[in-house]
Amino acid sequence: MNLKTFAGGLHPPDNKKWSADKPIELCPLPEELIIPAAQHIGAPAEICVAVGDTVKKGQMIAQAKGFVSVPIHASTSGEVIAIEPRLHPMGRPLPAVVIKPDGQDQWDDSLKPNDPEQLDSETLKSLIRDAGIVGMGGATFPTHVKLSPPEGKTIDTLILNGVECEPYLTADHRLMLEQSERLIDGIRILRKILGVKDTIIGIEANKPDAIEHLNKECAPHQIQIQPLKVQYPQGAEKQLIDACTSRQVPSGGLPMDCGVVVQNVGTCAAISDAVRLGRPLVERVATVTGPGIKEPKNLLVAVGTPLQHLVDQCGGLNGEPAKIIMGGPMMGQAQLSLEVPAIRGTSGLLIFREPDLQVRPAGPCIRCGRCVSVCPIHLQPTTIAAYARLDLIDEAEHYNALDCIECGCCTYICPAALPLVQSIRHAKGGIMAKRRKL
Amino acid sequence: MENQLYLSSSPHIHSGETTDKVMRLVIYALLPATLLSIYFFGLPALSVLLICTLGCPVFEALACKLRKQPLTLVDGSAALTGILLAMNLPPSCPWWIALFGAAVAILVGKQVYGGLGYNPFNPALVARVVLLISFPVQMTSWTAPAPLGSGIDAVTSATPLGEVKTAVMLTGKLPELATSGFGHYFTGDMAGCLGEVSAIALLLGGLFLLYKKVITWHIPVSFIGTVLAIGGIFWLVDPGRYPSPLFHLLTGGLLLGAFFMATDMVTSPVTYRGMLIFGCGCGLLTVLIRLFGGYPEGVSFAILLMNACTPLIDRYTRPKLYGQVESLKAEG
């Protein structure tokens, strides 16, 4: 295997063995689905149903607002029993549509299948938009926007992100093993939209079965499989592009600035469903794992399923939970409670107990330089954080705080347990606030 | 309050590295040299070690109390400073000088700046230089090694570097010991500070630190490499007047300095390129002071001078940003 990689990063224990060989299991519907209107980057959707309405699976319940936005759909058929603020993964109550499933799970019959070969790029993109497709690696950026580079930006390479570099998560791994046809179909649709030939699927070497399987399946489709050295954060867009193509995304720019578009493999599979079957994004694979879960699994989850329900499907909690994380342990978001629903960007649910955490007060920075050596963007996290703590926003900006991808490598390795990512985020917030004022 | 959930910014896992683990590893790495120094110099060495290693934490506790800050002894940095200071003192050092040195190292070298992480200069070296300048006689009275159990009493002697400096000043030529008998320098059978003597013990410690990834190769290699290179150039020009690179390597505080003092994280640069520049600077200054300066040994001064340059070096050796745009982009 010719393993490629990028400069920087580190290798935390990957802890994927708990669920890597668990096939995707369908998670039964809960008593009520809580579907928030804000599940993506961009303007939250506007709710367009009323309490008492009957909805079908895939029916639009909130309209997209503006270009950088997508509609939201009902994850199953049932009745809208409430439209009210409910605790959102972001940590505060936000507007949501609460649906009581009727058990029929009937698709909306206005959804029609299509043949992507017959459709042009613009129609394909609007199908993707109407289906509410967003980046499913966790970023939740509206896909149709990503596929619409402005005039003058030519795309020559499509990279599929099958890296899944976050420890514990195995959802994309199982998807690549079990549903490669959907993935490949999605890739072909993307190729048509973008008009590119070069297609690479990046996969970390800790998934040899997926690499082997996809090598076989992709051979007739001119899709190249690029095995990558196991290094976090290989799955970060910038690092993936660097490893696969040796191009670097310019500071302050986007992948399109170096001719590349990156899509998560889950997003790809969802695109296939959206176009070929006409089905919107209402369910996704999420890994429920961590030392605080009795039976870690990869579940196919309906959007809006409360996290507690996912836990119940996995044998329940293994002891008193101390931290609930939506996403992976390096970049995921800590949650206030298990009543929060899974949303389109929920790639995983991690439960840690108190002994699993290392709660230590931060000490002084000993200037060891480990953070500088692991930063995949080659920043000096200790310096930016020091300026951020003193509220010296201009100096932090001078040290390129805005380029930080918040991967967490610096904080992971810091012997003084300094909250480096948090400090850099604080600096970023200060810089953006200053720019807004000007 | 019932068991509440923890919430924090990402990331939510940690490598388990702690400051005190780092300090402890350095202390372990110093053990071979420490033990050998006690073997070669006997009780005097042991007492200097104890006074410094115990005195520094005491002064740190005192400083924390005066500053009304929580005690920071647990991180082990004070004890480490104590051991390093002891390594830089002659075995015949009077107890009160060693104690005074411990106080200077912690109070002036570290606490006055705000404690661990804030000092610009290596605390042990600050103390050593203060002592050297304040008590020049006691700080340059050396004893020949009197290995424990050999029954030999301490005999005053000069260090190899000291002999070289005197001989060159007086006669313009190197003394006999600078051209042969290197075996003694390797094992530690020579006069000098506690930590100067045994090259093999220090090398072992240094390799241990590299293996455990406490330090990286950049500073030791650039420091020692520069000394060897520049020392070598002068030696090639006039081997009768300038000692060989090997002599430079095995005598004096070079190995102690390159592996344990210059690599002190707080006072050295954070970037790899910066570390290389730092090491080269230390090496160059060391050779210049040894060959042309008033003092026979230049490692301490060289490191302190480069410590002063560290912020500047850091500023100008920032790593190349990922996606660095050469031309100025319009600010958003």
Added chain:
Amino acid sequence: MLAAVLSIGGIGLVAAAALGLAAKKFAVEVDPRELAILEALPGANCGACGYPGCAGYAKAVAEGTISPNLCTPGGADTVEAIAKIMGIEAITAEPQVAVVLCQGDNRKATQKYRYLGLTDCNAAQKIADGPKTCPGGCLGMGSCQRACPFGAIEMTPEGLAVISREKCTGCTKCVAVCPRQVIKMTPLEAVTHVLCNSHDKGAAVRKYCQVGCIACQICKKTAPEAYMIEDFLARVEYPQHAQAVAAVEKCPTKCIRDFSSGYPEGSSFAPPTVPVAKDNAA
């Protein structure tokens, strides 16, 4: 010996002459009024006026473009001094001090989660809107204390910010930095305040704070002109502050405080002396 004296003395003279010449030739024209104003300013460089430091403000005032009463820390004396220098009329604004409208420290108010991270109120607020259950209460991490250029703010051992009425100069830096807007500027003469910032209904407030305002209206019934209840939160009507003190005893949750009898529990500040206002009728 003579040579040494002459040479050193000579060098000194030459250097002095050169410096004197340079001082004359490269001198910068400065409006003398600007220097006088700078003298009159407190010199804290706090930025409350909106200018870069006292020097910046002095320059702007000397240019005649700006009002002389923007320096709140300087107080009435400074405004008068500047007005005299500029030859204009002095109009002083009513002196104001900042007050933290909260008494819910760690013993009295609940947390919704255990926070790990930077000890900074703005950073903590970004994580699920802060660890305190009450959405408006003081987070107690000291961002205001660090922002205050005059050292007027202390954090009690139980995590509550308290502002000294005597040290506060009204520069408003603490107000700007607080993510919960729990600090408000109030007239110096007004010693009675409702120390609560939550607009939640009484039953909800009771669940998360022992000393929160439950909008029971008793204060308004006791002193109708001195209080207004808006959105389930009582506030003192500051023009009528003198009558507000009557309701302090009656408040069932003890969230109204008369500062002349002391600062909130845990504070080390001594009770302020009678409000230092030029013409205080009370």
